[in-house]
Amino acid sequence: MRKLIVLLLCFYLGAFEEISTKKFPESFLFGAATAAYQIEGGWNEDGKGESMWDRFVHDDPSRVKDGQNGDIACDSYHKWQEDVELLTQLGVKLYRFSLSxxxxxxxxxxxxxxxxxxxxxxxxxxxxxxxxIEPMVTLYHWDLPQHLLELGGWLNSDIANYFGDYARIAFENFGDDVKLWATVNEPKTTCLSGYAYGEMAPGFTLPGDGVYKCAKVQLLAHAKAYHIYHAEFATKQKGRISLVIDASYNLPALNNDRDIFGAQREDEFTLGWFAHPVYLGDWPELMKTRIGNLSKQQGYSFSRLPEFNQEEINYINGTFDFFGLNTYTSNLITYIVDIDIGDPNYFTDKSTIPWQDSNWAPSNAPWLYSYPLGMRKLLNHVWNTYKPGSIYVTENGWATDGSLEDSSRISYLQNYMSNMLDAITEDGVNVVGYTTWSLMDNFEWAQGYTQKFGIIHVDFDSPNRTRTFKTSAYWYKNVVATRCLVEECLD
Structure with missing residues (x-):
């Protein structure tokens, strides 16, 4: 059976599809992305406060695969001018980074x-x-101030108000020059990795309830920043602001009713979890029904998925100016019959198993899975389901061993970008910009420096944190210059 699934997957994969020979539109923005804690360093310099990631990695270095931290990282706090020069050499017109x-x-x-x-x-x-180069500024990319964590972090609904005050200060100081804002990066990852199974800061294991409380508070924080921007700044500054959501394309492992339904449930418990409240209003109905019923069976008098009242639904619904999408991979989804429901848990709530065959993943990043057609299918799904007006692919990339010759990254980017281009030119999906992850090798959270996503190599053994173009950087530079993924494009 597993061999059959792999053969079916090979058919799905479209690995032998030709790369598009069409050009990207002249208005399309090519760029690259980073995040503050992952590149800046200078963790306690010039008045900077402690973040929850500073405390998380300092208290227990074993929480990171290689025992390292972001104290210095790429040292971009001191080398920002060099980073701008690298972006200029690449020829990109969009740089997504976050504020600490x-x-x-x-x-x-x-x-x-x-x-x-x-x-x-x-x-x-x-x-x-x-x-x-147009700055695309993310307000929150996971480095919550430690003081706010001690007030309850993303389990405390007051954090949405603190986030609003912070956002207002950012808009006041930078909004005249920043026309693209992202509020919260990948709330799903924060809630699952930080509040469900404790792999990332703050390291909580609250998979049955805290994970959902975290989601609600982050959505309220996003909406708070959105409303502040549009009430106080947008008329003068004329910028746009939205949430950034991470998602994978989900395929049924087998073409039967059970796995087809499983893929739908996976979509709603991942992408829909955060997209539905913003773009459609309220949690996905499938989530509400499923968690509500399970909570009742488990003896709760209320649903573990905290309800939105009508005022909150109205407050969050419509808080978007575009769709920010992070996507790296796709999943095969196997539906599983309900197991013991006595232990409330997000994973038993959704009752699916997402997986990828190891044959399709590099040894240094076994969680990455190359299914290029998933990019096109996911973009179409987002476009048709949520009708966002425009989409930015705000993260997409591939991990290698860090060597300068990174042909596998080129193959990955070329295939994924080709499917993105097909979505634009053949399906009418309005993808207006793309920022690859990442501009440079950096601190990859719980993986430390063991995963290298950069198109630019960083020598972390050098005090100078020397930057060097990889082969993929030269390739990407040519794509940006020609708007073409192959040597010669059709007009």
């Missing part, structure tokens, strides 16, 4: 604004603008 909340507000509250942090980001943004 505790670098701007050391304890996360507005009582003290760290001017050195404001100056750092203002200098970076000004340099990008002078180079003709």
């Amino acid at each position: 909340w505790p670098r701007i507000l050391p304890d996360g509250t507005p009582r003290k604004v760290n001017q050195a942090g404001i100056n750092y980001y203002r200098n970076l943004i000004n340099a990008l603008k002078q180079a003709g």
